[in-house]
Amino acid sequence: MRGRKVFVTLLVMTLALLASPMWAQSNITTGEVLGTVKDAEGGVLPGATVELRNVDTGLVRRTVTNAQGAFRFEFVPVGTYEIRAELSGFRPEVKQGIAVSLGTSVRVEFTLNVGTLAEEVTVTAAAPLVETTRPDVANAVGEIQIANLPLNGRDFLDFIALTPQSTVDDLGRAHIGGMRGIQNNFNIDGANAQSTFFGEERGGTRPAFTFSQGAIKEFQVIPSSYNVQFGNASGGIINAITKSGTNDFKLEGWYYFRDESMMEDFKKPPAATVAPQKRAFEQHQFGLSVGGPFIKDKLHYFLSYDGQRLDRPLALEFRNFPAGREADFEAKTGLRLADESFRTITQTNDDDVILGKVDWQVSSSLLATFRHNYSNYEGQNATSDSITTGVSNNGLERNKFNSSVLNLNAVLGGNAFNELILQYAKEERPRMANNTSIPEVAISSDAFFGRNNFLPNNLIEERTQIADNFSYYLEKHGIKAGFNVDLVSYDDYFFRYQGGRYFYRSWNDFFNNKPSQYIQSFSDYDGRVKFDTNYYSGYVQDEWKPSPHLTITAGVRYDFQDNPKPEETNPKFPNTGKIPDDKNNWAPRVGFAWDPFGEGKTVVRGGFGYFYDNTPTLLLANAMLTNGIRVVRVTLNCTSSQPCPTFPNTFPSLGSLPVSTPDLFVFAPGYENPKTKRFSIGIEQELGGNYAVGGEFIWSYTKHLERLLDLNLVPVGYTEFGTHYYNPTLRNYQDFGRIGQFTDDAESRYWAVVLKARKRWADRWMFDASYTYSKWRDNNSNERTVSLGTYGAGDDQLNIMDNWGPGDYDLTHKFVLSAVVLLPFDIQLSTIATVRSGYPYTPTDGRDLNNDTYTGDRAWWNGVHYGRNSFRQPYYRNVDLRLSKIFRFGASYELEIIGEAFNLFDNSNFRTSITQMVNYDRSRGVASLNPNFGRSNIAGSPRQYQVGLKFRL
Template sequence: MLFIAIADVASAQNTSQVFGRVTDGSGGVLPGATVTLSSSALLEPRVAVTSETGTYEFSGLPIGTYTVKFELTGFQTLVREGLQLQGGFNAQVNGELSVGGLEENVVVTGMNPIVDIRSTTQGTRFNVQELQAIPSTRDVFQVLTQTPGITSDRQNVGGTHNGQQIGMFSRGAANGQGRWFVDGVDRNDIANGRPFVVDFNSVEEVQVSTGGADVTMQTPGVFVNVVTKSGSDAFRGATWFFRTDRALGSTNVTDDLRRAGANSGNPLVHTNDYGGQFGGAIKRGRAWFWATYGMQNVRLGVLNYYKPDAGCAAVQANPLAYSFSDVIDCLNINKQDVPALGSKFNLRPFAGNLVTVANSFGQRVETIRGADDLHPTFETTNKMTFMKLSDSTYDLGPRYWNTGIWDPSWKFSDQHTFSDRWLADVSFGHHCWCDSIVPQTDELRLVQPMLELTTGTWGRSWSDSSIMLVTNNTVDMATTYFLPGQWGGDHSLKAGFKYGHFGEVYDRSYSGHAQAVFNSQRPLPIFSTPFTARVIRDYITPAFLDQNSVYLQDTYSRKRFTAILGVRWDRQVDNVAAISVRAHAFQGQPTIDGTLFNLFPAIDVPTVRAGVVWNTVAPRLGLTYDLTGDARNVIKGSYAIYFDQRSAGQLSKALNPTGSARIDLGWSDLNGDSVVQVNEINQSLIRSVTGFDPANPAGLVSANRVDPNVTAPRTNEIVVGFGKEMAGDFGFNVSYVWRRYDNFIWNDTIGISSSDYSAVQFTPPSSACPSGARCETVTYDVPNVTLPSAYTVTNRPDFRHVYNGLELVVRKRSSRGWMLNASYSYNTTIEHYDSAAAYEDPTNIVRLNGFQYAPSAGIGGGGGSNLAGIPVNAKWVAKLNGSYRLPYEVNVAATADVRQGYPFAQGVNIASRPNRAPAIAVLLDALGEQRFPDFATMDLRLERAFRVRGMKVLPSFDMFNVFNANTVMGRRTNQNAANANSVFGILAPRIARIGMMVNF
């Protein structure tokens, strides 16, 4: 009998297997036994007949609770009930039949395997019961931070960062190599890591993989697939409202923190989370639908960001002179709205076939994006909204396909089951990030921003207007086949093909045509010492990537031994399409010495192709051995090679002369208005240059080069571990993980090596250093020759990262009224520069070589999400979440997160170096030696279910940051600056949420 599943099957990660062997009481195999699998997740039961080796397999199973029935003439019927399947799990369910009549039933309940003997993939899964039971901010990305070993770049307390895609880091991999899918649709933005929106209540399960050799995983980063709900023959739905409010909160800012710069903390003012969903049958047994709408309103106070009115100006000037409540009342509120709209339609046109059409629209709309102490006024922030067709002169595509409403996502799939052994699926997915990030008013697009190098503070306006259109179009074909009794064992085969066309169109214009850059040493006020005129060219870059992928995998099982043999091939090639770029507003005007500004003329460039094709072959090997033959004590090991995915146009952009280009020129503020006029610019004094050749600004051929032999960055991984299942759905797993990252890509300046630099010393003047700053003598390097702007994109020699990690995971599945997930991870990722060929500028190498690798490491600057560039690295991480059901349907739950503090990378800023060398921050310590305080937080949840006229009513109370911790999350690291060591971020204070959900 053929099988149809309501859930989507877009990749092997989405669905599960049930497999096993049928034997008699003596252990002899029973071929010809009938195995029936049934569940409300299936439209009709699925039936298989055991092979000559007594084995069976059901593939492509959706999430749900299943019953397995074993029947054979002359034996009693065995029924195993309550099998809970999560996405991507392979459940071994064996049947031992006793002699008797078919009408005699033996019923076994509550069997739920913990250890997957057919997989070495590591990670975790959150089903809908867990998502709803544990305390969370009702944001998918925040839930992911409960995955063992994962660290993140921010902490979401009660909804402070809802709608933002949290940067997640695991096992030394870069955040940009994570992969994100919703129902198998690729929603990855390799270059930018920007958020996608999915309504929390529409989620059926979240699957997170961090490694372990599955052949469907191309890259070494975190792999996330979000499975959404679908309709069924039973009509069902829900509505909800949740409110987090400052009236239910506390204050965690002490006087010491106020004196250190945390004058207001990061208080959450309130959040509203409301919406509804429903679904059911259009025609029972034939067609179904599901629809959902959700909205989250987040109102957040930003540390040291004040209302622009006269009454609050005095508070901003001297906040310590006012009470804490007065300071809080003067905070300017950042408003974020996160709407999500989705629908899904399933059609069974004929037996064995399922067609799915799914669509969603989602967006994060933010009013004062980027607000922090470095962007302290309304004018220096921007706003994010959805894109309109009129926003760009570039063709942005059809309305509602790419633009005109919130970010769209579409999926079309067709799944067919040919037999109980063979299933195939084909799907097409489309997703677009269609964002418009612009200054607060149209008038500010003409206002020139100011930048103070010493403190990183911006003034007067936001730097640019950006239209970003990032599209993913993918075609996936996948198939699974069960081949029993061959070569001494059973083979579970899977194969797949994927074609992806990824686009990235940026239309960026810069406010006021230039940036006025200052270098005002303390005790002078900021913006008092003009330093350089930063002139940047507006540009449009339509970049693209085409990728073809093929994978094959055979899971071979023989008695207690399983071998997983796989290989994948990926072909990647990119280009930048033809484009015309307008001339800069300064072009042709006289400069300070009378010569005409001639650096950014209008230019028409044809399509640019780097001509480099990456063809990578990645082997995968996994081995498991069942020590006791009952899937309760399993040794596992795996080896894998991963290769990075290119971003759109990654190589070809280097050859595109119309891309991002800027030049820092001499500037004399002749009229003292702090605005760069073209007649104040000295074209002959070039401090630094990026992205073009000033000697040939109109050239159609870039001076940059792409090494024709450049290859994809590579990761080698070895994992060994042991998994044990104990009584009561309880088990643990311990693993050792080793990784080596190498073959990195860098821009190698043409004609320059580390031998072209010389060391010099610098001691900041005491006047430049506030009390408590570390103004030590530092050594940095300067080039002995003028640095050219041209570079070669190539692989970085003698440079590698090595990761070693130990991970313990304890898991109790939800049963008998309680569940538990706990983990402890020890991680270390060391950065190695094995020779002088691994770097050009020797500055800081002594502080980096042989020490911790920390993504985003560096001297902090303002970020688009109220963040600075904090190094993310914790050697140890412990996590716990669980729930317990009390009498009268009362549920209590908790989560806890404890980790080592991230590195505090203090440094001395060198604003000016000769020979066009850029500014640099000289680290005072080896990275990771100085750290922020260890981090710990806990959240609690209380929920009581009531049943009213067929409805389930769930009032709830959540409390976040229960102990009101005030851990410092970030300080300004420049020591020779007025804001040295100033606190710019602390953990948001304790706050509570009340809510109500009604399921019907």
């Protein structure tokens, strides 16, 4: 309630500000156009009228040059413009073909000759290739690339991989500049497009797409932004805008198809006995977009729909199942083995995305835009892709969200500008279990069946946002300021282990009723927690031009994540009632851009600054749920002092347990959000002929990264290789089992050298190429783990620096090339080529070397204790190709036939999951070197083809 009152107050204040000239924004959804008007002798011409007109929408803006002959248009919507300058006594000059892209600053210079107003001069011009006033580097993906580059799916976010310093992991998370995937920030149409619960884009990574590729006009990735308007991201700012209608009616439809017959066979990895069998599937992607005017030059609309239907079989197979025990399995579980495994099931990935947008040019000084996006995803048997997951252990996944955004773009006089952004968004992520009749069973890693331990669950995330950005320009200064308020409510139903979970080391142990661990949770609150987390940000920045060829920006930003206060406190562990607020997140930044020769073709740019990240509220919810009161989670080790039930029995109530020492999750006192300091310096040079090259050096250091620490581990000595050795029967807190503390003592360091070359679209072709050499080192790379023992728990938890090594997604080398070429006869060719280093991995040991009861200890063999991420996967190579032919009918109809090949050269891209270096036979107490360690056993995706059609009107 308090947050809603704050929101209403800020909204009223902001609307009042629109009535008087104040300040305006840095271009998060638009660009800017600026320049000077001079006479033939080079003298400045004050009082000249400059008119800007969008050739597609008819938007017109006018201004008058100041005493220095300078003019500026802020909040210029992306598009192509015609600009006219005139002054009595001089011939007017018109420059056509000026392209304004997202976030760019386009400089246009006029030279007027003496003459009459009737002697107008028209020239075709182009925006400068090198931006000489921008301190940071943005990697832009324009409309031509979005529409024509090969894309394996229709998710425009896959183009993030074109960015230097970036990589995208198998789960679809982007890691930019040596940062975790949760350290990025997503904005679409100026509004927050995040799920702050999970720390990822709204909708997550399971849907094929959540915005239609056909609805995205441009987007950019900013790895190092010294503009203080951007925040809550130490990684990358992913900033996109959607398409708008124009004065011309336009319609486009598309259809893409592929199935297993358009896919080559997998290659056999060296450590595999047979080559993987390709899975039958059918994928259909289809959609339509339409746009045009309600009122020419005044009111425009744009609508789009995109859909996918994907069915693919998954052949299930429990590993090492003992022959002849099928009847025993059915009698024990109530499940027919033939129904549960050793069969093929169907997985689906079905998506529907609808976007509607209206742009209203209220006046020459006010543009109003409303956009709504609806996304709906459903995946049957989508909880797990593992062949060892039985049908009963899988589930139905859904994700649905609506996002409404209102943008008011106002010009408040010749020097003042304002943008107001309002958003309401609601996302739901229900996940249903296939079976709830028996507890979950894990047979080592050979089989999983029964009710999945985290199903069913649901999350409802509801967001109300107001953002306002202002600018006021003086002779040499541009003062920018703004604020952002996100009020977010969460309803999290996540009653994990409510149905119980048995763990067995082997099938033999399962049939003989010898579990090694049992977990069950209890709750009088239905395993649910509701809470609000509000996010407040403000910034102020000065853009100073001490000379026409030097721009210096200096500003400060403040971010505050207002965390909830838990409703319960466990009296036996008072810290359960505390989630710290980090209130000192001041982020000063300074940047510069210098044109050393004053020709607009060279820029030296750089900066230094501080950046903060939010903590995903998934961690907060876990701490408030698993506090020993709201949810009581008990882990039993099936010993005489901790006896386990007999499968399939569960404990009917907490009071029926032989012992009750629940697990807890808490936050460390004084916990702080991640803090990064970053420095970069680079140079970019236009070569002529629409070519440019550049290089950049980037360095960053991040501290206060989150990790999980078990507070109930008691060290009693040291191993022979120097790590702590524990006694699991001892506890620091006798009333509890495992105590997972979210701690902020992890850190990372990163540096990179980036070389780039590009050619913008001209003469029917373009390309963009980059090479990155980088080093990413940290002592914990987890994203947002809430499970003790799932990430790095086998390492020395009490000495985190012992875990220092390459980050999980460290890439020493990365080269990426994209190109689009229009050939004769309306044939178009485009490609994306990527070569990169393999990811690192850690050699593990089958023994619990430090006796902490967690698996995954780093390997110890022949006197060597191997380091974290001390081995690497093989190199990755991939080339995608798109070839199309356009057929024209009449004056306005086009049909494009498309063929695409992914992994054109059928590179094997083998990798290994055999990361256990040392095997251990518990029955004999004998350790041995794994002869298959590090050998490739997983094949990358083989060459695939896709066909498509596009119809345009």
